[in-house]
Amino acid sequence: MIRWIDNLKGFGILLVVIGHTVPREGLGQWIYAFHMPLFFFISGFLLSKKMEKGYVVEMRKDFMALTYRMLFPFYFWNALVWLLTLLYAWFINKDDLIIVWDNLIKLPIGGGCKGLMHDTGLSVFPTWFLPSLFCASCLSYFIIKFTPPPHSMRRLLFMGLASIIGLGIFLLQIKLPFKCNISMGCFIFLVLGFYSYKLKTTFKNTISGIILVIAGSLLNIINIKTGMHSVELVHMVIGNPMLFYLSAGSFCIGFYILFETLLRESSLMEYLGRNSMTIMIFHYPIIYFVKNYIILDIISQLALTILLVCVCCIIVNKIMPWSVNFKQLLK
DSSP: OOHHHHHHHHHHHHHHHHHHHSOIIIIIHHHHTTHHHHHHHHHHHHHHHHHHTTOOOOHHHHHHHHIIIIIHHHHHHHHHHHHHHHHHHHHTOGGGHHHHHHHHHHGGGTOOOOTBTTTTOBOOGGGGHHHHHHHHHHHHHHHHHTSOTTOHHHHHHHHHHHHHHHHHHHHTTOOOGGGHHHHHHHHHHHHHHHTGGGSOGGGOSHHHHHHHHHHHHHHHHHHHHTTOOOOBGGGTBOSSHHHHHHHHHHHHHHHHHHHHHTOOOOHHHHHHHHTHHHHHHHHHHHHHHHHHHSOOOHHHHHHHHHHHHHHHHHHHHHHOGGGGOGGGGGO
16 A cells, blocks of 8 residues: 555545534535545545556456445444434434434435434444445446456546546436445546546646645635535535536645655554544544533544544454454454
């Protein structure tokens, strides 16, 4: 694994935590403009590095690997939270049972369990992202499988075609199981990451990265000024489509360049990146606990949240590492 990619993943998951902690106005609007597309971009980049090393796609093997890494943790933790919320609703507040049953209906088709986030903070809803990334990854493996070298132009054509179809599905607000509608809307970012290695070395410099991040910020401000409060990918709210995609794309490429050229080493970011799955699962209830039971200013809340999330990472890695990557159960 390239260290700076772990740092970029760590930066991405840190943005997720900050975005769920701070008010949506200002910094929150900036974060929501690109933090989810960034993970699709990173997945595309990592896939291109595998292909660069001569990796041969085997659909069954790769499908199972993606299932172990994304779907199994999603269903395990969502089912566990659902069971806990059922017990809470059954014994403490029966009025919540309608929410619990609604969560159960949505869970099999990839609906993240919202739990009882307002009553108890018991929720792993941010994991909705995992089935979505799973679907996008499967599509990319499928295209690569049937466009082996030397069919690079055919691969680019199919990647582009899938992106266009995906944009159509997303912009028409067509809702699909496993958040496939979001997968399709964000597939273009995965493709962008996949072909990012083609950026010329002369373009990969700190100034270019900063200019792209500034451009992404300005485009997002203009998008907000058109009447949108904030990007909400999970609800398919992106404002002006052209402004959103140009903004998010600029952010992704800009931070990719900055982390490759300037921010290659960071122990904290690398640790967060390597434990991004655990952080995705645990940060929501931790934020609820800190906000509701510990009176602190927003900076202290964020610092304590990150500390507690790191503690959870240590515990999970020691006691049940298989819960965030089920492949470890087979070892």
